[in-house]
Amino acid sequence: xxxxxxxxxxxxxxxxxxxxxxxxxxxxxxxxxxxxxxxxxxxxxxxxxxxxxxxxxxxxxxxxxxxxxxxxxxxxxxxxxxxxxxxxxxxxxxxxxxxxxxxxxxxxxxxxxxxxxxxxxxxxxxxxxxxxxxxxxxxxxxxxxxxxxxxxxxxxxxxxxxxxxxxxxxxxxxxxxxxxxxxx
Numbered sequence: 001x002x003x004x005x006x007x008x009x010x011x012x013x014x015x016x017x018x019x020x021x022x023x024x025x026x027x028x029x030x031x032x033x034x035x036x037x038x039x040x041x042x043x044x045x046x047x048x049x050x051x052x053x054x055x056x057x058x059x060x061x062x063x064x065x066x067x068x069x070x071x072x073x074x075x076x077x078x079x080x081x082x083x084x085x086x087x088x089x090x091x092x093x094x095x096x097x098x099x100x101x102x103x104x105x106x107x108x109x110x111x112x113x114x115x116x117x118x119x120x121x122x123x124x125x126x127x128x129x130x131x132x133x134x135x136x137x138x139x140x141x142x143x144x145x146x147x148x149x150x151x152x153x154x155x156x157x158x159x160x161x162x163x164x165x166x167x168x169x170x171x172x173x174x175x176x177x178x179x180x181x182x183x184x
Contacts, residue, residue, distance in 0.1 A: 051080050
């Protein structure tokens with residue numbers, strides 16, 4: 001939004017909270033979907049979205065309003081997701097992978113056809129989310145930015161700091177790894 005020839009991005013970069021709030025409202029839906037797909041967990045995605053916006057606000061003075069706000073924000077979100085992934089790996093090692101109180105374990109024994117269908121659908125979605133979550137960061141981010149958000153290779157290259165050709169290669173490799181994981 002432009003007010004008096006000044007964009008929300010420019011005003012936010014000067015510390016205008018109202019402008020930053022408007023930018024949050026404009027970007028939160030797409031950013032949440034991206035983070036959700038990246039980490040594969042709804043609750044964690046909400047937390048990471050909040051952390052992304054807090055970090056963005058704390059670093060807003062370093063934002064260059066001549067560049068895309070969404071690209072800058074996406075870079076912060078990707079870093080938050082990567083940090084989360086590293087922490088999650090450590091937590092899984094310490095705690096173990098799955099307990100008997102998980103929804104998947106509790107669903108064993110349900111015999112209603114409708115429940116079975118729902119469970120199969122959930123399992124397929126869980127398999128896809130696990131396969132996505134298992135992708136290396138350098139393959140996951142370009143795939144999600146292209147597939148989920150419809151971003152061009154040039155836009156993705158700018159977010160990730162690589163060439164458009166590298167983006168193309170990484171997307172192809174990510175799709176190949178996903179197909180292999182889902183075929184198992």
